[in-house]
Amino acid sequence: MASVKTTLNRRSFLKVSALAGGGLMLGFNWACKPAPAASALKAMPESWYGINAFLKIGENGLVTIMSPNPEIGQNVKTSMPMIVAEELDVDWRDVVVEQAGLDTQSFRRQLAGGSQSIRQGWKGLRMAGATARRMLLEAAAQRLNVPVDELTTDAGIITHAGTGQSLGYGDVASEAASVTVPEEVELKDPKDFKIIGTTRKNVDALKIVTGEPLFGLDFHRDGMLIAMIEHAPAFGMKLKSLDATAAKAMPGITDVITIDAAPEGFDEQWSDVNAFPEKVVVLGRSTWEVMKAKKALVIEWEADSKLESTADHTEGMAGLLQSGRAEVARRDGNPEAAFQNAAQVIERTYSAPFLAHNTLEPMNFFADVKEDSAELVGPIQTPEFLRKSVSSILGLPEDKISIMMTRMGGGFGRRLYGNFGVEAAAISQAAKAPVKLVYTREDDMTQGTYRPAYQVIYRAALNEQNELIGFHVRGVGIHGSPVFANRFPAGTVDNYLAENLELDSNVSTGAWRAPRSNFIAGAEQSFLDEVAEAAGKDPIDFRLELFDRAIANPVGERNDYDAERYAGVLRLVREKANWGADMPGVHRGVSAYYCHNSYVAQVVDLVIEDNQPRVQKVWCAVDCGIVVNPGAARNQVEGGIVDGIGHAMYSALSFQEGRPVQRNFDSYRLIRQAEAPREIETFFIDNGIDPTGLGEPSLPPVSAALANAFAKATGTRLYDQPFSSNMEAVELSEPTG
């Protein structure tokens, strides 16, 4: 058996101890930090890259793995323990997974996000399992009085072939606690994996389908009050006056107060995108009574900055794109000359609106603040940051504040920003009572933290031979440019220019699933489709030629992708989808993109039925290295595709004088069952490379595969999201003959 020797970082193990009642407990650091790609992770805190956990082996042989990082539907609560169990060599059925609370004494950096959990955890998780296995083996060797390397393990049983003796892990777990932590451990050869690479079902699935309390909103504590907030109805407004007489007189209402959740000197941490820290709060016995009292509040708001409308945003960004002074993010060769000498120049502009996260479970948090301590419970991706800001607002030391993470009814980036937890704490302190803060859907949708609105101009220069000789991308956003200067097609063109612009606004924005990529991938890959068409080339061949260039002779040194792996997913999807086959009535579009260290290529098959476009099938090739849990990985890929199609097609958040126009799902359109693709087939590249991100990468490219298929079907290109509002103008008919 070929095996990998790994030097163990001694600090990876925080403590080894005997369990009360017998057994072994290891506290270990889940993370070995690979250097994060700076550009991909720009907006994310350094501390996302570490997690650690407890591993407990009981005398009964049952293994408990504490899952320290929050579960938002990305399935890490199943997939990460699988990696530990693999190297430990136990039967998955003997593994119990438990969610840990925030505990910085035992764990460090309990955070989740950026599609990094598996990638960052991979080595540490494997070493933790392998180390525990090694210690159990040494304990068994002592007990049986045989050399340790004559022992083998299988599914939690240690066997000595020579004497035929065997012991269960549970039999030696207590003794293993006194074994010295080994300096080195052997990791399995990936080809010997028994758990990794097999589908293991969601450990919480039964609880989910039977409706057990799991989510923050389900949390209940006897005697708690329900708190709901009223924030300014428009960005740029603040509270002028409040008359709560009528509301306070309503049944079930205990009080109406105002809070400032970001006072002078407050340590904002990740709650800093909150546009409305000043809030009116209604407290009462039940949610319905509080909801009704909210409507009875008489509040005057006044403008304290500009009340912006969508037209201001659109024109403002267009103006900057036309004539704004941009930051040059990358420049290769002489782009101006290339465009001057071009035989053909193609220029297109793309745009997308603000989007709300709209996790199906609205923001909520429980807080019980006492004189000298505080307890918080709720759905949060960044509990450690939340505790810092709660400590700051309450004036309590961090070690007097406990935070328990619940399962989250969706994240998509929204629950990185813990302002709702800070608010719950401030309300509980003011009310001197345990409270559960609950946002209505309207509160949730109108409070900001949106995916930025974007525009981008692409220009391509082709020479007489239809070769790409110049490329120019110029992007603007509120807030931040969507452009990744060092991603494809940078590195494939001699003359290249990438420029960034930003429009200021009082609308608050934040990270939304696959930040920036969620827009720029669709724009770039739609544009390249048109460039290929102008060059008279097949869109896949055209991209592969560019990758050949990047492999043989790349331009520049800072290219943030591996051209071989990129080309690999395109080739795989071409083969699987049988690209180029004659399929009457089916219109096909292709797209490929790289983000979160993973590569995705997709083909969309579009049909026109009843004068409506319908996605018949999405073919998806993914290179994310080793796939830990294929069934769960497919689920993530499918979700990303549905999410990407849905938001590109239907969703938008617009403004009228600072007010969000869409406030609930009657006006904010989300994709539904009848609009989802009929079929999605996912193919993973099998290359044995350490795993990379999967929660986000399938989302960004799919809008372009859809738009490119739509262009094939109708001859009309889609430049502005949401596509559905542009499709109405297009004559759609089923093909005749």
Add this chain to the structure above:
Amino acid sequence: MALFNLTINGEQHQVDVVPDTPMLWVLREHLNLVGVKYGCGIAQCGACTIHLDGVAVRACSLPVSSIGDRAITTIEGLSPDGSHPLQQAWLEHDVPQCGYCQTGQIMNAAALLAKNPSPSDEEIDRAMQGNICRCGTYLRIKAAIKTAAAG
């Protein structure tokens, strides 16, 4: 406040609430049946789906005073232990991501299958159109409904 007698999952319950309280909050806060979820409050997302005499309804928009003696079924009463064919099919297809919408999806699908034991894809599309899954598990939802129907 007023007293209401309700039949929920085959048992009698009495609650003392304001008459316009939606069943969603009666179930969640007064009877501790939290499988019914709040997503929108305006009958647009389906997270709060329950059965009223076997018909799927949106509990967020159903005042307790309108129930009368009709029988309510929630996810907790669909089966005692998760053994309903739809719950089993949900497990088989490993449908949930975040899981928040799924009880509403299952309740809506259960009402569909009770009426139409072997729905076509188009009938599933139409019947499930009112239930949002923000995580995008629609394909697995449809596959699980078909598995349950075939079983």
